[in-house]
Amino acid sequence: MRFERRARTSPLLGLAAPLVAVAVALTIAGGLIALSGAPVLEAYARIAAGAFGSRLAITETLTRATPLILTGLAAAVAFRAQVWNIGAEGQLYAGALAVAALGAANPLGLPPAALIAALMLSGALAGMMLLVIPVVLRLRFGVDEVVTTLLGNFIVLLFVSLAVEGFLKDPLAFGWPQSVPVVEEAALPRIVERSRLHLGLAIACALAGLVFLIGRHTVFGMQSRAAGLNPAAARFAGVPIPGTLIRVACLSGGLAGLAGAVEVLGVKGYVTTDLSPGFGYSGIVVAMLAGLNPLGVVLAAVFVAAMFVGADGMSRTLDVPSFIADVTVALSLLTMLVALFFTAYRVRR
Amino acid sequence: MSGDSILRLDGITKRFGAITANEDVSIDLARGEVLALLGENGAGKTTLMNILFGHYMPDEGSVTVDGRALRLGVPRDAIAAGVGMVHQHFTLAPNLTVLENVMTGTESLLAPRSAKGRARQRLAALAERFGLAVDPDAHVSALSVGQQQRVEILKALYNDARILILDEPTAVLTRPEAERLFETLRDMARQGLSIIFISHKLHEVMAGADRVVVLRAGRVTAERRTGATTQAELAELMVGRRVERPVRQPTQPGPLVIEARGVDVPMPGGTPLRGADFTLRGSEILGIIGVSGNGQTTLAHLLSGLATPSAGQIRILGQDARGLTARTMAAMGVGRIPEDRNTEGAVGSFPIWQNAVLERLSDPRFARLGIVRRGAARRFASDIAARFDLRGGGPDTETRQLSGGNMQKLILGRNLVDAPRVLVAAQPTRGLDEGAIAAVHAELLAAARGGTGVVLISEDLDEVIALADRAQAIVNGRLSPPVDAAHLDARRLGLMMAGVWEGLADAV
Numbered sequence: 001m002r003f004e005r006r007a008r009t010s011p012l013l014g015l016a017a018p019l020v021a022v023a024v025a026l027t028i029a030g031g032l033i034a035l036s037g038a039p040v041l042e043a044y045a046r047i048a049a050g051a052f053g054s055r056l057a058i059t060e061t062l063t064r065a066t067p068l069i070l071t072g073l074a075a076a077v078a079f080r081a082q083v084w085n086i087g088a089e090g091q092l093y094a095g096a097l098a099v100a101a102l103g104a105a106n107p108l109g110l111p112p113a114a115l116i117a118a119l120m121l122s123g124a125l126a127g128m129m130l131l132v133i134p135v136v137l138r139l140r141f142g143v144d145e146v147v148t149t150l151l152g153n154f155i156v157l158l159f160v161s162l163a164v165e166g167f168l169k170d171p172l173a174f175g176w177p178q179s180v181p182v183v184e185e186a187a188l189p190r191i192v193e194r195s196r197l198h199l200g201l202a203i204a205c206a207l208a209g210l211v212f213l214i215g216r217h218t219v220f221g222m223q224s225r226a227a228g229l230n231p232a233a234a235r236f237a238g239v240p241i242p243g244t245l246i247r248v249a250c251l252s253g254g255l256a257g258l259a260g261a262v263e264v265l266g267v268k269g270y271v272t273t274d275l276s277p278g279f280g281y282s283g284i285v286v287a288m289l290a291g292l293n294p295l296g297v298v299l300a301a302v303f304v305a306a307m308f309v310g311a312d313g314m315s316r317t318l319d320v321p322s323f324i325a326d327v328t329v330a331l332s333l334l335t336m337l338v339a340l341f342f343t344a345y346r347v348r349r
Numbered sequence: 350m351s352g353d354s355i356l357r358l359d360g361i362t363k364r365f366g367a368i369t370a371n372e373d374v375s376i377d378l379a380r381g382e383v384l385a386l387l388g389e390n391g392a393g394k395t396t397l398m399n400i401l402f403g404h405y406m407p408d409e410g411s412v413t414v415d416g417r418a419l420r421l422g423v424p425r426d427a428i429a430a431g432v433g434m435v436h437q438h439f440t441l442a443p444n445l446t447v448l449e450n451v452m453t454g455t456e457s458l459l460a461p462r463s464a465k466g467r468a469r470q471r472l473a474a475l476a477e478r479f480g481l482a483v484d485p486d487a488h489v490s491a492l493s494v495g496q497q498q499r500v501e502i503l504k505a506l507y508n509d510a511r512i513l514i515l516d517e518p519t520a521v522l523t524r525p526e527a528e529r530l531f532e533t534l535r536d537m538a539r540q541g542l543s544i545i546f547i548s549h550k551l552h553e554v555m556a557g558a559d560r561v562v563v564l565r566a567g568r569v570t571a572e573r574r575t576g577a578t579t580q581a582e583l584a585e586l587m588v589g590r591r592v593e594r595p596v597r598q599p600t601q602p603g604p605l606v607i608e609a610r611g612v613d614v615p616m617p618g619g620t621p622l623r624g625a626d627f628t629l630r631g632s633e634i635l636g637i638i639g640v641s642g643n644g645q646t647t648l649a650h651l652l653s654g655l656a657t658p659s660a661g662q663i664r665i666l667g668q669d670a671r672g673l674t675a676r677t678m679a680a681m682g683v684g685r686i687p688e689d690r691n692t693e694g695a696v697g698s699f700p701i702w703q704n705a706v707l708e709r710l711s712d713p714r715f716a717r718l719g720i721v722r723r724g725a726a727r728r729f730a731s732d733i734a735a736r737f738d739l740r741g742g743g744p745d746t747e748t749r750q751l752s753g754g755n756m757q758k759l760i761l762g763r764n765l766v767d768a769p770r771v772l773v774a775a776q777p778t779r780g781l782d783e784g785a786i787a788a789v790h791a792e793l794l795a796a797a798r799g800g801t802g803v804v805l806i807s808e809d810l811d812e813v814i815a816l817a818d819r820a821q822a823i824v825n826g827r828l829s830p831p832v833d834a835a836h837l838d839a840r841r842l843g844l845m846m847a848g849v850w851e852g853l854a855d856a857v
Contacts, residue, residue: 219710219719226707229696235655236685236693237708238676 003345017339018289018296022303024339025332029324038318050313051306057313059195063267065298065305067092067276069204070259071283072290072297073211074127078252080215080292082228083135083245087149088256089280090156091130093271095123095257097160099264100271101168103182112185119186120203120261127257128250130156135249139242153280161273170270179271188266198266205298207255212294214251224248256280277308285333291340304329355380355543356401356432356512361410363396370396371407372567378512383534383544385558385575387551387587389782390753393567394547395437398514402434403427414512433505437516439497441504443490447483448472451504468507475506479537495526502533513537515546519553520780525640531557549587549782551580563587584783592783595791596815597834598798603631606771606802607652612661614651620644622651623826624661631770634793634803636817637828638810638842641776644826645806646688649775652804653685654678666770679708684764684801688775690753694760697749702730704748705763733762737792754785761792765801772796775806790816810839824848 030040051061071088078085085091103119110118134148161177163169168179188198215221226234227244235241259279264271282304289303290296311325356378363371370393378384388394399405401412403424412419414430441450452468472485481499489497498518505513515534519527534544534557548554554561555575563571563586571586585591607629614622622644629635639645650656651663654675663670666681678685687693695704706715706726715726730744739758741751751759757777764772774793778786793816797803806823807813813820814837822829822845829850832841844850 217720217723219716219721222703222707222721223710226696226699226703229698230692232689232692233694233696233704234707236653236675236687238654238674238679238711239707240676 003347006344006346013343014291017343018291018300018336021289021335021339022332024335025328028331028335029328032327033320033324036320038320043314043318043320043324046314046317047307047310049310051310056195057309059192059197061302061306061309062201063196063198064309065301066198066200066204066266067259067263067279068282068286068301068305069201069208069298070255070262071279072286072301073204073208073283073294074252074254074256074259075283075287076290076292076294076297077211077215077224077255078131078248079287080228081224081245081248083248083252084144084146085131085149085249085252085256086146086284087131087134087152087280088252088259088283089276089278090149090153091127091253091256092260092263092276092280093156093160094126094130095260096264096271096275097163097168097179097260098126098257099123099261100179100182101163103186103265104168104180106183106185115183115186116188116265119182119265120258123261123264124254124258127255127260128253130257131249131253132246135245139245157273160271164271164273168271177272181270182264186265187269188262196267198262200262200266203258203262207258208294208298211251211255215294220244220247256283259283282329285329285336288333288336288340353379353381355415357413358397358401359411359413361397361400361407361412363393363400363405363407369567371400374410374564374567374569376562376569378543378545380543381538381541382560383538383546383558385554385561386545386547386564387549387554387561387583388547388564389549389587389784390780392564392587394564395516397564398434398516398545398547401427402432402514428508428510431509431511433508433510433513435498435501435505435513435515435518437518437520439501441489441497441500444488446486446488447492447500447503448485450489450500451485451507453504455508472503472507475503478540479506480533495522495530498522498530511542513542513544515544517547517549519548519550527553528556551583551587551783554583555580565589588783592787594787594811594815595794597634597794597818599834600632600797600818602633602818603800603802605630607663607665607804609663610661612651612658612663614647614656614658616644616647616650616656619646620826622647622658625828627821627828627831629771629802629804631800631802632797633818634797634805634816635831636813636820637804637806637823638813638820639808639823639846641808643823645775645808645823647826648823649688649773649806652683652773653687653775654683675708676711680711682767682769682771684769684772686757686760686764686772686774686777688779688806690756690760695748695756697747699748700745701734701742701748701751701759702727702744704759705730705733705744708763729763729766733759733766736766737762738788754781754788757781757785757789761789765792765796768796768799769801772801772803773806774803776808777805778807778809778812786812810842813837813842814839820845822846822848822850 033040033043050057052058071092074088075085099119099122102122106115130152134145137143137148138145164177164179170178170180188200190198191202223239223244226239227241231241263275268275286297286300286304289300307325307328311322314320315322354377358374358376361371361374374397386394396405400407403422403426406422412421419430420426448465448469451472469485476482481503483496483499489500518530522530538544558575561573561575562569565587605628609625609627612622612625620643627635637648647656651658654673657671665673665683706729710716715722727744733739737758739755739762741755778789781789793803805816818834819831820837821831829845
């Protein structure tokens with residue numbers, strides 16, 4: 001058996017890759033479910049029911065998908081330009097913390113719409129700053145941003161811990177380590193009654209469309225892809241590489257910071273150290289499953305969210321730990337990488 | 350030679366989808382023979398050798414080594430049968446030493462320790478026997494391209510190769526290095542090795558081989574002894590028609606477009622430019638000739654807006670080059686053909702239309718308010734394709750699917766379509782086949798006739814003699830005084846390239 005590079009990858013193959021990858025991941029995870037002694041098909045039926053089986057299930061899945069769309073977009077725009085942002089988790093917490101710190105009071109008496117916009121902007125700015133620093137370090141000193149953004153996550157999370165146990169601690173929380181809550185008028189309006197689903201989903205979907213249009217139609221989109229795919233050609237063509245990559249960092253970090261802001265304003269109302277069950281890292285899976293396509297990110301985020309929400313429901317009735325969701329999502333990243341290889345290469349006997 | 354045949358390819362056919370890369374190809378190689386496989390890019394030479402070495406499985410045909418059939422599609426069997434391959438793009442690990450690279454793949458992974466002592470002796474013996482001196486403990490990343498090629502050859506010999514295949518071995522070598530390589534190959538043949546080298550350069554086939562097999566469109570079209578043929582005949586056999594490179598006609602020089610006085614340009618990790626003096630007028634082709642690595646890259650970068658001078662004066666179209674960048678150059682009407690078209694010339698995975706306009710995104714024709722005007726950009730790409738006979742795809746085709754010649758037409762076209770006042774052409778025909786070279790030469794001459802001043806940076810003597818109105822040699826970052834076309838001949842250029850230019854100005 002040998003591999004030969006395909007002359008070109010057909011668009012159909014590009015569409016099929018994530019579907020096949022997910023199918024294979026689910027099959028392998030099925031083996032693990034069987035190992036734990038539960039009926040495989042029933043387990044999957046319950047996962048599906050837990051994710052989509054009722055009005056509540058659907059709204060919960062979409063609520064969960066909202067931050068994943070934003071972190072998925074953050075990873076997609078960065079990876080397209082070959083900026084390896086592994087720090088969406090930290091950027092998310094930075095955004096959340098900025099919102100909690102600034103939103104605890106409304107001293108200017110802003111109307112809700114303006115207050116929400118200002119807080120979301122501050123969350124995005126916090127995420128931006130956190131990614132611009134590693135990218136500048138890479139441009140100036142050649143420091144690998146994979147290392148700096150990844151390790152930055154731990155620093156930010158420890159800082160969040162410091163904040164919620166210290167200067168931002170809510171004195172009325174009976175000693176629980178959580179931040180002071182944002183004022184009530186800053187809460188994102190619900191878009192479905194009697195559910196937690198909030199305006200953040202609409203904002204995330206609109207941003208996915210915007211990011212798609214930026215990539216397809218703007219000079220910045222074309223230059224950032226050129227800078228990522230072939231820096232030498234981009235430089236020769238007069239693309240300002242540092243400026244382009246810094247703008248990519250602003251967009252990517254801003255989206256991840258916004259994920260944190262939206263999660264605080266839409267769901268929790270305050271910050272804890274378990275605000276994100278790894279939304280930043282799952283965003284990488286979401287972006288890869290989407291083939292770095294911003295519109296695909298929305299679908300991939302719903303899939304990943306459904307796995308987590310559905311597995312929670314399933315584990316309550318069957319004796320299978322809900323960690324199966326983490327395993328399946330991680331597997332789907334691995335199978336997607338393999339599938340991507342096969343979209344570029346064909347097998348000869 | 351029938352009794353002495355060491356390798357026989359018989360009726361090899363290989364198809365990739367609808368494309369037939371090789372059709373019924375049969376070749377015989379005698380012991381101690383140097384055989385050249387001559388053909389244009391895409392004629393199927395490399396595919397054929399990859400089949401022989403086991404990288405590809407042919408659809409039909411067989412290979413016999415030493416009278417025994419070779420199992421096809423298995424590189425390990427090919428190596429065991431004594432076939433060694435030196436690829437065009439080297440397959441060495443840059444972070445390992447020469448010795449470690451040579452030993453790679455020869456030892457069991459389970460061996461308790463590496464038998465470096467014996468390997469070192471064997472390597473030294475091979476290097477001595479074939480005159481391939483190289484330091485076994487040097488890291489490959491520190492070696493020149495020519496030295497790396499020697500390591501590749503040693504690696505094949507270390508695997509007991511008796512048949513050595515070299516794919517375009519001179520593509521990356523300077524002329525003296527290439528001449529030395531052919532001496533080495535001759536010496537190896539005398540010692541009983543058999544050699545096939547792939548090439549599309551006529552003069553080296555004539556100089557280096559005993560016999561030549563010509564491949565065209567996947568078929569063997571002719572076989573000649575080099576003693577009984579001429580370059581002209583081979584060229585015709587290779588291309589399938591008469592190809593004649595165009596030659597310059599005297600032109601009337603236009604106004605001054607570039608003036609450089611005592612320009613120094615630093616180049617970390619490369620050869621800096623030192624005290625360069627040159628001028629260029631409209632309608633004129635200035636040839637800069639030199640063995641590669643003597644500062645051509647620095648000069649090309651300076652004239653492309655990628656490097657700034659640290660001393661001296663240079664004005665391009667009246668503007669001080671110190672303030673110019675790649676973007677402003679392109680906007681000013683300075684056409685630029687990069688030295689390495691694959692890395693600098695285009696983004697391979699972009700569609701053709703995006704590469705056509707990437708350097709013109711500040712031009713309101715192709716972008717307004719930050720939005721790319723896709724329609725206009727596509728039309729621009731179609732115009733280039735029509736005017737410059739670019740084949741192999743439409744505006745939406747992925748650029749890396751173009752052949753080298755068509756890629757160069759795209760780069761030439763996007764620069765020439767707006768009639769630039771200056772064109773900086775760095776190694777514009779490197780790696781192209783005869784047909785494409787003639788086309789590029791014709792375009793350069795046409796541009797000069799239209800008023801463009803052309804700086805032609807080249808290492809090809811024939812190219813400079815045929816095209817340049819004046820020429821300067823570049824040696825170790827310094828430029829010789831210019832010599833007029835009337836006084837240009839291979840002997841004088843050769844001396845200039847060797848750095849001998851005292852009294853040159855008097856001779857003109």
